[in-house]
Each structure stands twice: as structure tokens, then as C-alpha cells.
Amino acid sequence: xxxxxxxxxxxxxxxxxxxxxxxxxxxxxxxxxxxxxxxxxxxxxxxxxxxxxxxxxxxxxxxxxxxxxxxxxxxxxxxxxxxxxxxxxxxxxxxxxxxxxxxxxxxxxxxxxxxxxxxxxxxxxxxxxxxxxxxxxxxxxxxxxxxxxxxxxxxxxxxxxxxxxxxxxxxxxxxxxxxxxxxxxxxxxxxx
Numbered sequence: 001x002x003x004x005x006x007x008x009x010x011x012x013x014x015x016x017x018x019x020x021x022x023x024x025x026x027x028x029x030x031x032x033x034x035x036x037x038x039x040x041x042x043x044x045x046x047x048x049x050x051x052x053x054x055x056x057x058x059x060x061x062x063x064x065x066x067x068x069x070x071x072x073x074x075x076x077x078x079x080x081x082x083x084x085x086x087x088x089x090x091x092x093x094x095x096x097x098x099x100x101x102x103x104x105x106x107x108x109x110x111x112x113x114x115x116x117x118x119x120x121x122x123x124x125x126x127x128x129x130x131x132x133x134x135x136x137x138x139x140x141x142x143x144x145x146x147x148x149x150x151x152x153x154x155x156x157x158x159x160x161x162x163x164x165x166x167x168x169x170x171x172x173x174x175x176x177x178x179x180x181x182x183x184x185x186x187x188x189x190x191x192x
Contacts (some may be wrong), residue, residue: 055178056082056090065183068098068106075110076119081149086178087130089146091154091165093187101187124150124190132180133173136163152190 057079060066069092073079082090098106109118126149131139139146140158146165147153154166163170168186 054176056088056092056176056181058083059174059176059181060092065094066092068095069093072098072106072110072118072122076115076122078119078122081123081126084178086128088179089127089129089131090179090181091125091127091168091170091184091188092181093125093184094171097185097187100185120150121187121189124148124152124154124188126150127154130179131182132175133163133170133182136165136170136182148190150190154188 054062057070057073060070060073060082073082082088108114109121127146128149129147131146136156137158140156140163145153145155155164157164161169165182165184166186166188168184168188170182170184172183174181174183
């Protein structure tokens with residue numbers, strides 16, 4: 001009798017196994033997703049997004065005071081350096097800062113053969129870290145220098161009339177989605 005019950009139980013388990021394998025067949029659903037690709041761009045700067053908060057490059061492009069900076073960023077091909085997720089701190093020279101350079105400097109730097117030199121100067125304005133103005137004041141108090149994406153360091157000073165980086169005063173600070181923009185009125189040309 002035990003042998004019959006055992007056989008019946010095994011047959012029942014086997015039957016359930018077969019039914020569950022064949023009868024419970026699930027169809028895979030295929031979903032399509034639409035992805036937009038930029039025709040010319042490479043990297044994050046080519047991504048078009050009208051939902052997220054503006055990044056540093058988008059803010060710079062929206063303001064007339066940064067037209068020269070935007071042209072230089074595009075000519076040097078360093079767009080991705082200012083749109084990366086960050087956090088980044090960008091010391092952004094206004095148009096008047098470029099006007100202070102010796103005559104013909106900007107035009108010379110914008111030439112294709114000077115792309116590498118221009119890129120080096122521009123990444124000297126980018127700190128790969130989060131430096132809101134209060135943090136810059138703390139760094140100045142500790143006597144620290146900021147490491148820049150160029151590999152160079154800039155001195156931070158908290159003076160009576162404001163915070164200075166690399167010898168130039170920060171005029172205004174703007175929070176952006178990938179960090180901070182500190183507006184300055186001099187170009188931070190690194191010493192080589």
C-alpha cells in the first residue's frame with residue numbers, strides 16, 4: 001500500500017511539474033524605447049534636455065556677458081568639461097575679461113592650430129569640486145589653494161571687499177545643476 005501511495009504521489013508531483021512548465025508559459029513583452037541622438041555632438045554636451053535644471057554651459061549660453069567664453073569653449077572643444085555631472089566649480093570670465101588681454105590674443109587663441117593651448121587656459125577655470133562661496137571662504141582661511149582641471153593650483157583669498165581666486169575677485173555666484181559658476185572679470189591664464 002505504501003508503494004502505491006508513493007507511486008501515486010510521485011506521479012502527481014510529476015504531473016504538476018509538467019503542467020507548470022508547459023501550461024504556465026508566459027509571453028515576453030517587447031517594449032520599444034525612443035532614444036534621441038545628436039547628429040554632431042559627442043559626450044554629455046550633445047544631450048538635449050528641456051526638463052532638467054540648467055548646467056553651467058547652458059547658463060553661460062543664455063547670458064550675453066559670456067558670449068566670448070562660450071565661443072572659446074566651443075572652439076577649444078571643452079564643452080563636456082563644463083556640462084559633466086560634477087560637482088564642478090567654474091570661474092567664468094565675462095566678455096570684458098577677454099577684452100583686457102593683449103590685442104589679438106583672443107583671435108589668435110581661437111585659431112584651430114591653438115585649440116590645445118586654448119583648452120588648457122579654459123580648463124584652468126574649472127575646479128573638479130564643489131566650492132560654493134562659503135566653502136571658498138573656509139579654504140582661504142586655511143590658506144589652501146584650489147586644484148584646477150588644468151593640473152594647476154589657484155590661491156584663494158578672503159579679503160575685506162570679497163573672495164579672490166587666482167588674484168581676481170569673484171563678482172557674483174550662480175548655482176547650476178552641476179555645481180557653481182563664480183563670475184570673474186579676469187582670464188586666469190596659467191603659468192606654464
